[in-house]
Amino acid sequence: MLKITDKAKCCGCGACENVCPQKCIHMQQDEEGFLYPKIDLSCCIDCNACVRVCPVLSSPKAVDQVPQAFAVAAKDEFLRLNSSSGGIFSLFAERMMEQGGMVFGAAFDDEFQVKHIGIHDRSDLGKLRGSKYVQSRTEQVFSEIKQLLLSGRKVLFSGTPCQVAGLKNFLGKEYEELITVDLICHGVPSPLVWQRYLAYRKKRDGRYPPRRISFRQKNFGWKRFSVSIQYDDTEYLEDLNHDKFMRAFLTNLCLRPSCHQCVFKTVDRVSDITIADFWGIERELPSFDDDKGTSLAIIHSVRGEKLFASIQSEVHEHQIEVGRAIAHNAAMISSAQMHKKRDAFMREISDEKDFGKVVDKYCHVGFLRRAYRKLKGVAKKILLPTKK
Numbered sequence: 001m002l003k004i005t006d007k008a009k010c011c012g013c014g015a016c017e018n019v020c021p022q023k024c025i026h027m028q029q030d031e032e033g034f035l036y037p038k039i040d041l042s043c044c045i046d047c048n049a050c051v052r053v054c055p056v057l058s059s060p061k062a063v064d065q066v067p068q069a070f071a072v073a074a075k076d077e078f079l080r081l082n083s084s085s086g087g088i089f090s091l092f093a094e095r096m097m098e099q100g101g102m103v104f105g106a107a108f109d110d111e112f113q114v115k116h117i118g119i120h121d122r123s124d125l126g127k128l129r130g131s132k133y134v135q136s137r138t139e140q141v142f143s144e145i146k147q148l149l150l151s152g153r154k155v156l157f158s159g160t161p162c163q164v165a166g167l168k169n170f171l172g173k174e175y176e177e178l179i180t181v182d183l184i185c186h187g188v189p190s191p192l193v194w195q196r197y198l199a200y201r202k203k204r205d206g207r208y209p210p211r212r213i214s215f216r217q218k219n220f221g222w223k224r225f226s227v228s229i230q231y232d233d234t235e236y237l238e239d240l241n242h243d244k245f246m247r248a249f250l251t252n253l254c255l256r257p258s259c260h261q262c263v264f265k266t267v268d269r270v271s272d273i274t275i276a277d278f279w280g281i282e283r284e285l286p287s288f289d290d291d292k293g294t295s296l297a298i299i300h301s302v303r304g305e306k307l308f309a310s311i312q313s314e315v316h317e318h319q320i321e322v323g324r325a326i327a328h329n330a331a332m333i334s335s336a337q338m339h340k341k342r343d344a345f346m347r348e349i350s351d352e353k354d355f356g357k358v359v360d361k362y363c364h365v366g367f368l369r370r371a372y373r374k375l376k377g378v379a380k381k382i383l384l385p386t387k388k
């Protein structure tokens with residue numbers, strides 16, 4: 001049976017919980033807020049299905065096709081401005097729903113925690129749109145997807161590379177009706193740190209609950225994106241260099257341990273399509289860059305090619321060599337380096353100390369700049385643009 005002796009070897013995808021024939025595995029939060037499988041030994045039959053399905057122990061086979069990369073921006077201005085990068089995810093999702101498919105992705109729940117949900121109606125697409133920089137709970141979604149595929153329904157699943165790998169292992173075979181979209185992923189922050197941040201904001205802003213939260217508001221431009229928390233009568237808005245949660249995230253103080261040894265960092269993916277921000281667009285394709293957001297789409301499979309072809313009339317796009325497309329996006333191939341005081345930070349956050357003070361203690365703005373300079377392949381200019 002699965003034994004988690006090293007937390008860096010569990011990505012928390014939930015494939016083991018979904019596969020257990022005895023339903024004796026439940027994902028439980030640890031003291032840092034990350035989910036790990038807990039096995040009820042009284043009903044475990046030692047079938048090892050949980051071991052076989054774990055994508056960290058055995059990663060599914062990557063698609064055997066030369067990937068193609070594109071810079072993409074949705075022609076629909078509203079869609080683009082309300083998406084993290086160029087709005088490509090929403091276009092894929094719309095196309096799938098038009099064909100009667102279900103789309104699964106990360107959404108906020110009523111408490112503003114993040115979980116995967118399935119939608120089939122265009123009016124719900126706003127729930128999935130936008131990056132939520134918190135690890136998402138997959139719960140029973142993999143089992144739900146299997147049932148849909150067995151009944152012949154089309155499904156689009158989008159998530160982190162480890163979630164896509166977990167789903168693929170859980171399914172155990174290819175389904176023609178399934179399209180998977182993964183991300184270039186910096187790493188996933190702790191849900192507990194996010195919860196503490198929300199409590200801190202509630203106190204500071206004197207309001208709760210918010211009407212809308214966005215991690216990627218583009219008021220100051222796409223490259224200098226900001227966190228926006230909208231209340232009925234006011235809005236909190238702070239850019240990535242000053243918002244306390246983003247500072248903790250981007251300096252690698254609160255990522256899941258497995259993100260620092262991620263086994264899914266490769267150009268050849270198990271997904272059909274990888275989506276990301278096209279960081280470095282101003283150097284690779286300057287005429288394409290208007291600072292409203294450009295997506296990078298890396299197409300890995302024939303199914304991915306077909307879906308991409310179906311949205312081409314709705315986007316501006318430019319094909320580019322894969323090496324150039326990822327030259328400014330180190331997270332495609334390298335894991336985030338752990339902050340050397342990460343564990344101390346996580347302990348202080350768990351102790352319910354003042355969130356703002358703890359972040360300031362471990363990560364001042366100057367430190368953030370230095371940390372970014374160290375990140376291989378990521379230009380300071382892109383991630384820490386100067387104020388306009």
Ligand SMILES: Cc1cc2nc3c(=O)[nH]c(=O)nc-3n(C[C@H](O)[C@H](O)[C@H](O)COP(=O)(O)OP(=O)(O)OC[C@H]3O[C@@H](n4cnc5c(N)ncnc54)[C@H](O)[C@@H]3O)c2cc1C
Pocket residue numbers: 083084085086087088089090104105106107114128129130131132133134135136158159160183184185186187188189275276277278279295296329331
């Ligand atoms: C935790 C995280 C780290 C990322 N790191 C990088 C990076 O280092 N470099 C980079 O170029 N891009 C990164 N991205 C991807 C980037 O933020 C955009 O999601 C991507 O550019 C697609 O943007 P879009 O405009 O097409 O669509 P959007 O509408 O912004 O995309 C939303 C999509 O992201 C998925 N998603 C949102 N939050 C989560 C979550 N918590 N877990 C799983 N899936 C989620 C949704 O299901 C949906 O499919 C990251 C995203 C996340 C969630």
